[in-house]
Amino acid sequence: MKKSLVFLTGFMGSGKSTIGPLLAKQLGYGFLDVDELIESVEGKSIVDIFRERGEIYFRNIERKILIETVLSLSKFVVSLGGGTVTFADNLYLVKGSGILIYLKASPEVLLQRIKYKTDRPLLLDPAGNVLPENLLLERILSLLKIREPFYLQADFLVSTDDKDVDETVNEILKKLENKIA
Structure with a gap:
């Protein structure tokens, strides 16, 4: 059965927000970033939502x-x-209603991409500061250990480590052939 929703999953910094709009444009689809929508609906950043409401x-x-x-x-x-x-x-809902793609990046690449980000609450210390690189890598590794078994249940995986964005989008488009409406 062909599906009309394509979901991108992966760790912070794997490329979901960068690749998503480009992929959508190539497919002639709309694009939605769930985190951005949450911020819009709540009228505050995710960091503030975590801090104020948990x-x-x-x-x-x-x-x-x-x-x-x-x-x-x-x-x-x-x-x-x-x-x-x-x-x-959530995993069941996504898998039942669309195609789930895991954008995978190595911990070292993720560290380079997110080490200066201040908008990722799970990567900050209790005072809201960016963790030093060694502790940030430890946090990435510990979260990946928990999350990757879920990510690996995606319909397919695409590595984002050593490719530019266009190469990644083209790889996804090839894998989506005959699978989407």
Whole structure:
């Protein structure tokens, strides 16, 4: 059965927000970044949501938006948050309603891409500061250990380490042939 939603999963810095809009354009689809939509709906950054309301509150909003997305959209590429599919209900919903693509990057590449980011609450210290590189790499490795078994349940995996964005988009397009509406 051909599907009309394409979901991108992967760790922070794997390329979901960069590749998503380009892939959508190539497919003639719309693009939705779940994290950006949450920030828009809540009127505050994800870091502030985590700090003020906690991760459980954030995950509940994320789930609600995911359900609304699946029920109301078609012909969209959807960039999921890095932790979205680590909840079985979300993984089941995504896999049942679209094609899930895991954008994989090595821990070392992820570190280089995200080491200066201040908008990733799970990568900050309790005071909200960016972790030093050695601790940041440890955090990436520990989160990947938890998340990767979920990411690996994707319909297919595309490495983003040693390719430019166009190469990655083209690889995804080839893998999507005959699978999307």
